[in-house]
Amino acid sequence: MEVEEEDNMIETIAPIPIEELKKYFTDKSISYVIDYEQSKLKGAKLLTYISNLEMPIDIKMTRENRYEMLEEYIKFPMLMNCNSLEILMIDVLLETKGIYSGIHSEFISEHKDVLDKWVNKIESLSLYNMFTINDDKFKEFVDSYPKDDTDELEGINFVSLLKHKQTYKLFNKLDKTKLKNYTTYFNENMFKGNNLFSYWANNNNPMFLLTVSISNGSLDREKYFAAKNKTIQELSNVSSV
Numbered sequence: 001m002e003v004e005e006e007d008n009m010i011e012t013i014a015p016i017p018i019e020e021l022k023k024y025f026t027d028k029s030i031s032y033v034i035d036y037e038q039s040k041l042k043g044a045k046l047l048t049y050i051s052n053l054e055m056p057i058d059i060k061m062t063r064e065n066r067y068e069m070l071e072e073y074i075k076f077p078m079l080m081n082c083n084s085l086e087i088l089m090i091d092v093l094l095e096t097k098g099i100y101s102g103i104h105s106e107f108i109s110e111h112k113d114v115l116d117k118w119v120n121k122i123e124s125l126s127l128y129n130m131f132t133i134n135d136d137k138f139k140e141f142v143d144s145y146p147k148d149d150t151d152e153l154e155g156i157n158f159v160s161l162l163k164h165k166q167t168y169k170l171f172n173k174l175d176k177t178k179l180k181n182y183t184t185y186f187n188e189n190m191f192k193g194n195n196l197f198s199y200w201a202n203n204n205n206p207m208f209l210l211t212v213s214i215s216n217g218s219l220d221r222e223k224y225f226a227a228k229n230k231t232i233q234e235l236s237n238v239s240s241v
Helices: 018-026 043-053 066-073 083-096 105-110 112-123 125-131 136-143 156-163 165-173 183-187 206-215 221-235
Strands: 004-006 009-012 031-035 057-060
Touching: 009 018, 043 057, 043 066, 057 083, 066 083, 066 105, 083 105, 083 112, 083 156, 083 165, 105 112, 112 125, 112 156, 112 165, 125 136, 125 183, 125 206, 165 206
Parallel strands: 009 031, 031 057
Antiparallel strands: 004 009
């Protein structure tokens, strides 16, 4: 396949030719888009390849093969960044949750158990948000929920979705009866040596931003809960992915 370049984006195949890889090391603004159809690496092998490179890489997929990749992504045990898969995954999770109706019903029915796990881990981050506040009452509240000490890596990329604002729409229909205190995820540096907070703390996360207000004393606890509910409600008016 002939390599195509547009500005600082290089459309190529996987494995990426060495001469194209070298360009990134002299210009960090370069990113790559893998043409899935033309690539030698497919499925989990391609995800592993992207994860190991730790470079800005996306995948160009067709309507037919995106589910092939998503099936691998939902059980993939290594952290990675891939914008197209992340956006697709958010869309599927929102449909799984019933927040939107869409076109992914067949995929959802075939992978419902795994997708429900993703939803539960993300929703349970509402507890993690309180866990991060240096206040005994908040920590007692988190401890009142069922503990889950799983350290499973399958589906670990739920944290990769946290940088996207659309992810937080999942909290619009929060099922408090299913929330868990994921003790290992909440406490351990199990995300390529980083802790969960390094993913949670970002400017697209309304819950984190409210927590910062509490921490610096500009918002008390009562106002926090009121503001959190208001912000989540406002997210429902943002257009779907």
